[in-house]
Amino acid sequence: MSTALRAVAGVVTLLAAGILLTTQASAGTARAAADCSGGYVGLTYDDGPNPSNTTNLLNTLKSNGLRATMFDIGQNARNNQALVRAQVDAGMWVGNHSYTHPHLPQMSSSQMLSELQQTQQAIQQATGAAPKLFRPPYGETDSTLKSVERQLGLTEIIWDVDSQDWNGASTDQIVQRASSLQNGQIILMHDQYATTVAAIPRIAANLRGRNVCAGMISPATGRAVAPDGGGPTTPPGGGCTATISPGQQWSDRFNLSVTVSGTGDWVVTVTVTPPQKIIATWNTTATWDGSGNVMTARPNGGGNTFGFTIQHGGNWNWPSVSCRVA
Numbered sequence: 001m002s003t004a005l006r007a008v009a010g011v012v013t014l015l016a017a018g019i020l021l022t023t024q025a026s027a028g029t030a031r032a033a034a035d036c037s038g039g040y041v042g043l044t045y046d047d048g049p050n051p052s053n054t055t056n057l058l059n060t061l062k063s064n065g066l067r068a069t070m071f072d073i074g075q076n077a078r079n080n081q082a083l084v085r086a087q088v089d090a091g092m093w094v095g096n097h098s099y100t101h102p103h104l105p106q107m108s109s110s111q112m113l114s115e116l117q118q119t120q121q122a123i124q125q126a127t128g129a130a131p132k133l134f135r136p137p138y139g140e141t142d143s144t145l146k147s148v149e150r151q152l153g154l155t156e157i158i159w160d161v162d163s164q165d166w167n168g169a170s171t172d173q174i175v176q177r178a179s180s181l182q183n184g185q186i187i188l189m190h191d192q193y194a195t196t197v198a199a200i201p202r203i204a205a206n207l208r209g210r211n212v213c214a215g216m217i218s219p220a221t222g223r224a225v226a227p228d229g230g231g232p233t234t235p236p237g238g239g240c241t242a243t244i245s246p247g248q249q250w251s252d253r254f255n256l257s258v259t260v261s262g263t264g265d266w267v268v269t270v271t272v273t274p275p276q277k278i279i280a281t282w283n284t285t286a287t288w289d290g291s292g293n294v295m296t297a298r299p300n301g302g303g304n305t306f307g308f309t310i311q312h313g314g315n316w317n318w319p320s321v322s323c324r325v326a
């Protein structure tokens, strides 16, 4: 091939690559602007995180534009903290599924409390936030367990549709069962099976075909609803969005960072609950109200991400954050 021809071939290859990129970008946009007029359903995956499955599960959900609730077993969360963070980073919600997956109604109320509490702590240590949702192993519950859940502020979530993936269901059968999901309903699946992961692209296609979207499970109602973001908050009128991400943690304090999008001229209000106290900030100019609980953060010329350290005093919950355009 002559040099000139080779150059032409190179341009053609680049053009072809360009067309591919354009196609992928528009597919992504179409997914972001999904039509959810058919309502929301809750996809749930129990028993993780699982070193041999979770990463694959998360990647498959993400590439199909789906978000789901992961009911993690506490001891798995304790042993695989990076995977719990990966669940949150992938846009999933994390729920409590007990510490050792026992038959809870056969236990004393103090054993129940320990199972649920240890799991709250393991997940909070991994992600900075304690779960609000609880699914009892095997769906087994009773009035004692319900009162322990109430004590910890947890909402009990069972399911409307059982995929039967735990019982040897084929990918076809899992897809078939998911196709019966109606607005507000929740399906049981597990973070464990190749059949379950293989079902995801077809579940996504079925939901899209019915204008149904994968939503979050509301702690208030226990039903699937539109995601509220959990982290991002957009005030009425829009303008900017502030998204919190977890940072480093120590026994007495933890770091959080906030990324603002939508404007470069922002005012972000961060409200902590005592005994929490913000003891350091970076990449922002901060002022405080009289109580010391409300911090107002403004850009200091270093971009749209800033951070702070919270001395938690036993409260690991994230502060509330809101954003407005200056």
Ligand SMILES: [Zn+2]
Pocket: 046, 047, 097, 101, 137, 138
């Ligand atoms: Zn389970």
